[in-house]
Amino acid sequence: MLYLFVHTTREVRGVKIAHYTKVARWEYLPAELPALLVPIFLTFTSIADIPIITYMEGVAVFALLYFSGFIINASTDIDVDKKCKTYVAYAAESMGIGTLRLLTLLQVIAAFLLSLHLAYITGNIYLPVLVAIGIFFGIGYSVKPFHFKVRGTLHVIALLLSAFMLPFIFLYSILTTNITPEMYMVIVGFSFAHYGIALTNQTADYLEDKEGGMCTPAVRWGLLPTIRFALIMMFAGLFVLLLGLGFWASSRAEVIGLEPKIAVLILACAVGLGYSVPIRGLYKMKLIAMGDDKIEDKMKKIKALMNYPRWQASGILGLVIATGSIFTLAILYPQVVPPATLQEEVAIVVEKVVYDNGFATISFNVSERCDMVVIEAFWGGDLYARKEIYDVVGSVSACVKIKDENTTEIRILGYKKGAVVASEIVKSKHDIYIKGVSSKIYYKGIDKRANLTISLYNAYEFKSSGEVKVVVQSYSHKSCIDSVSIYADSMEPGNTYTIHADVDLPETGDCCVIVSLFKDNKLVESTEIV
Structure with a gap:
């Protein structure tokens, strides 16, 4: 550039x-x-x-x-x-x-x-x-x-x-x-179909390429054989594409609450309509190439007929509408697979976790094939994000959205026939942390004060305790206006613990409130309220 x-x-x-x-x-x-x-x-x-x-x-x-x-x-x-x-x-x-x-x-x-x-x-x-x-x-x-x-x-x-x-x-x-067999079918089918369209686009330059000594497929094989080959690639690709999409839609049917046949029908209609435009164009080109006109006249008709961007766009648009419809249904009408009792042991081994820009990329290995693997990110005991992967075995890498890397717990569940057969947990880095802080300003006489409600979460598997320190600090002078320490004792495992703190505020509002959580005299985390 x-x-x-x-x-x-x-x-x-x-x-x-x-x-x-x-x-x-x-x-x-x-x-x-x-x-x-x-x-x-x-x-x-x-x-x-x-x-x-x-x-x-x-x-x-x-x-x-x-x-x-x-x-x-x-x-x-x-x-x-x-x-x-x-x-x-x-x-x-x-x-x-x-x-x-x-x-x-x-x-x-x-x-x-x-x-x-x-x-x-x-x-x-x-x-x-x-x-x-x-x-x-x-x-x-x-x-x-x-x-x-x-x-x-x-x-x-x-x-x-x-x-x-x-x-x-x-x-x-x-x-x-985790590129499944049906996804490879989609990729191969798409590639074959669109190569067929691209090949016919090159036949439009048949005379110029021949005159320039460029042995492109049309020059090397001839005009009609090249168009026939493009049609074969188009139909073969479309068949494989529809087959792969059919398997994919069937696996998604449980998620979107549709009968597999209905999901496949939606896909077939959208894809068929989209690719009908280039198919009709290729067929007309074939008829022109089979005619008795001079080659120069044939090429004029082919160039007038050829609309490569429109043909490519039509096929792609059909595919986007087909897959986008299933994606939209999954968002609007999610059908969560109910949890089930662990029936048999399949090993899920987490090998690596990389945190980046609000996402965690988890690399793990599944010892036996699972119909579905569900990755759930929990923050403060609540489900924050969820991802489903289908037909999983061997090494897998997947991304899931997280609140932050210190306080999010990630659970990986393997399913077979609707039953959980494997589970693994990636623990949060902080076992106790601040889940949330809310404040309410009020006056006690002429003094301006803030009542803070601080929610702590105990991710330990046993009771824990910590100390919360609240400091009101001036922006202008960096001096401490007020401070308070509160001990949170005997927080139950897997539960939210709420404490309250009252602090003085300056009338001018020139301050920030810093809430810090300590465990064993070590800072766990800190949050600032303006």
């Missing part, structure tokens, strides 16, 4: 930004952006559980690599684009090949560094590996000596992986390491 700011005038920057948006093919963004919601819809049943900041960092990685692929392709296809995509060729020439390659390099480095950070905070070491593979195929698609774009079968592999499959796996892996 340094290119955009070499000159300081607003007009020059505006022109450079316009060139950048053309070579990075921003016109495709409206079709691609809704797809970023799909991994979230497939993973979560509660908005509170979504690690928004972490996921947005993953989206940044995707965007950097997405733009890099188009930019490097624009730098190598200038001569061909002059004949069919003149606006891209003009923007690429205006920026210069050296600048385009520098931009690509900087964006790729930034994406990889971000993936390393994501690997650290999520505990998923495979994220940088996925990014590295994506960079290889994404850049190698356009650049010699690899130039997968003109290598037949390697074209299929490179574009399928770099544009569709690896980004989907990467974004999904940020949210969970």
Whole structure:
């Protein structure tokens, strides 16, 4: 992005930004952006559980690599684009090949560094590996000596992986390491279907590619065979996608309180309607290619028919509506699986817990397959957040929202056939802590006072005690206006203990009230009230 700011005038920057948006093919963004919601819809049943900041960092990685692929392709296809995509060729020439390659390099480095950070905070070491593979195929698609774009079968592999499959796996892996078989079916089906759409988009450049000596699949295989292959990929992908979504919807049925058949029907209708648009387009292209017109006339008709952004957007929108409907139902009508008596022993071993930005990422191992694992975060004895993972076995990494790392207790429950078969607890760091403080201002004669209600929570498994010190401190002079100490004795385990304190306040209001909790003369935590 340094290119955009070499000159300081607003007009020059505006022109450079316009060139950048053309070579990075921003016109495709409206079709691609809704797809970023799909991994979230497939993973979560509660908005509170979504690690928004972490996921947005993953989206940044995707965007950097997405733009890099188009930019490097624009730098190598200038001569061909002059004949069919003149606006891209003009923007690429205006920026210069050296600048385009520098931009690509900087964006790729930034994406990889971000993936390393994501690997650290999520505990998923495979994220940088996925990014590295994506960079290889994404850049190698356009650049010699690899130039997968003109290598037949390697074209299929490179574009399928770099544009569709690896980004989907990467974004999904940020949210969970537990990629179930049905999720792999969804990812593979989606990738195949959208590769078919992308392949037909390239057939529109058949004559220009042939004249320029570029052996793209359409030039190498022929126009009609390429369109037929795209249709096969489209139908095969759609079949696998619907199958995976069907299994996923069936597993979600208990959560949303729907019959599995109804959930599957909702998905099938939404996905079918969405993908009917590109299917009709591909079929019409096939009929044109089978006709008796001259190849030049066929290509004019195909270019007039082709609407790649609309076809991609229609399929993605159908998928977003399908998965988003189930996600919305899970939020609006949650059906909590009732707890049951522990029937058999399945080991759940917590290996690592990473706290970051109000979320805890727990890495744990499940010794035997469970139908469902529920992760619950408790604060002050109350349920604060909940997350469900389905069909779990082996190593798993999952995020759950927490109040804070010192006072939140996390419980992990494994279910089989509706019964709890395993449980594990990640204890809070503080066994007694301040759950809440409320205050009420009143006057005793002419003196201004505050009555504080302080709630303590005992997370010990036995009775405990502590000392609460309340200090009223002046902002201006940092001097103590009033203080009081209260002993909280014999707090019952797993219970909230309430104490009251009265302190003097200055009439001017120039003060803060500091409530501190001590145990064995050691500060546990402190909170400040303005």
